[in-house]
Amino acid sequence: MHKQLALILLAAATALAPADAAPRRGQAAVDVDPQNRGPVSGTGIEMRDIIGMSDRIVRDLLQRADIVGTAVPPRIILEGSRIRNQSSQRIDTDLFSDQLRAQLIRAAAGKLRFLSRETISDVAAERELKREGQTDVGTRGMTRAVAGSDYRLIGRITSQDARNNSTGMTQRSTQVVFELVDMETTETVYISEPFVVVRAQRDDIVYR
């Protein structure tokens, strides 16, 4: 009986013992390679996905002699507003357009020209000032009209969420596809390989 009581006391003491010490020290800011998985990640699209996807598209496009190898560089419009987020992840689509535009401009080295329709009202105002004589003509001269585009790069982000309610596992599949559309004929002259990310995670049971 005394031995049993001692065992019960031991079990109670074990159960009541505090959990092992938590990491108490803070974490100073660390540099994380944007192309690698960081210390914090979720099931959605991350920066490393955007960089990797942009890199693939740049490589694809630069191999297309019918687009990049022409004597006169084609003009392309690429804006975040034309990258349609139809996924269940809230995301700033400018992340995609800025990354793509920067990588394409740098890698194409003049073989592709990009038009900024986002600033067209600023351009129109400046053109008017020049033509009214309120400013001089600048150093590059004037054109009869603003540049027209040959292509527009558009994209679409879609996703599918799934959940296993018995295990609490959640999974999100995200797909991103880009197309280069001929602005004269509507023909799709290039479509990127679908970039698919599937990630799963499970929250603690106290939140399920």
Add this chain to the structure above:
Amino acid sequence: MLGLAFALLAAQPAPPAPAAIQPAPPAPDARAIARQRAEWKRQYGEGPYPDETEAFLASKPEPLRPYWANLWRGGERNAVVNFERLGLAAMEVGDYRTAEAAFDAALLRIESVYAKDRLASRARDTFAKEANKDFKGEPYERAMAYYYRGLLYLRAGDYGNARAAFKGAEYQDTVSESEEFQGDFAMMNYLIGWAGRCQSLTGGDVDGAADFAAARAAQPDMVVPPPAHNLLMISETGAGPIKAQDGAMREKLVFRSPEAASPERETRFRLGPNTAGSSEIIAQPLSSLSFQATTRGGRAIDGILRGKASFKSTTAGIGNAALQAGFAMMTSRDEDTRNAGAVASGVGLLFALLSSAARADADIRHWDQLPETLAVATAVRPKDPRVEVRFIGANGPLPMPPAALMQGGDARCGIIWARSRSALVPGDVPGDDPRVRAAVAKRRDAAAKDKMLRNSLSQL
């Protein structure tokens, strides 16, 4: 306070020399400051200290100060609900930038996975209350955080992210143990459809038909907005559900409606000038939050809490029985029986202690600003932006002007959002357990997280 005063004095440029000799102001007493900080250290631990709180709140607008203060003092454990309360209060006072930042911060935490979190594992512990965990809210509360963020995206004309937010809200409704309760949040399906339709006005092929159909499956009376309609009107009325504990060991989480029936029976919108010929548009109720809260069909943690309650009642039963038997045996004339009785009493006492140490209480912290009913109406957006909102009761119009009114969107897709009840509610997080709160705040890991939260708040 002395520290702040000292800092302010130190930051002041030297004043020009006065014409007459003035008595010099008393120099800050370094020892008094040190004593004060030592006292605060004893009282508040790692903080926040009163001078830090005062300095933080000084830059915040008056109506939102109580919510910022709760957030500042509440730490990570209550950060989600405090961000939600701040966000909705900010929407009411028209501070949309703060509202966006607050709901973004709440959703960031809701979407975080607590894979190896010590407070989450402590919430599962038999001898600790569920309320130890960081608050994320029940699915209906999480859905409403996505919903309000979605409304703010609609206001800003960002229809893709609005749709993503409403999808996040709808997804929370699928987090149900029971299949029969999944996907019945008609309002969220409706808003996914509406945002998709707005998005397709700039190109694309999302017409929202499938989402309107899903809303209609949950709410058969729902009217699909005609294609020409480009103005969405949302009305929120009544007081949303509150949480309570039930069961012998307070282990059951139950939802109660604070009102038997909301006095607001109907919401009517009048667009443009209020002239004799102008008509009112009646909003159609689509979802009830009490229904959403009570039809989830159970939580995974309910099984753990039932186990804790069972442990508590079983150990109490054994303890009582052993104590009674032991005391009875200790009155025996036989020495061996008396000794056995003493041991039995000891074992009984141990079980009684284990029972009293077990904590089966359900966590009843909740978001207290939520409405009961969500209703919608649509129209062709008039050029005149004036809008009048009336709440109608059983005997006619109620003397209840809208507590909040938000208008936004763009020419393609507009939004009007109105609430009958004010979100500027007083007090701290309702349902919080002050003892658990104080105990968690003393944990060094929690204190470190709280300090990081306060640092991030200072940058908001």
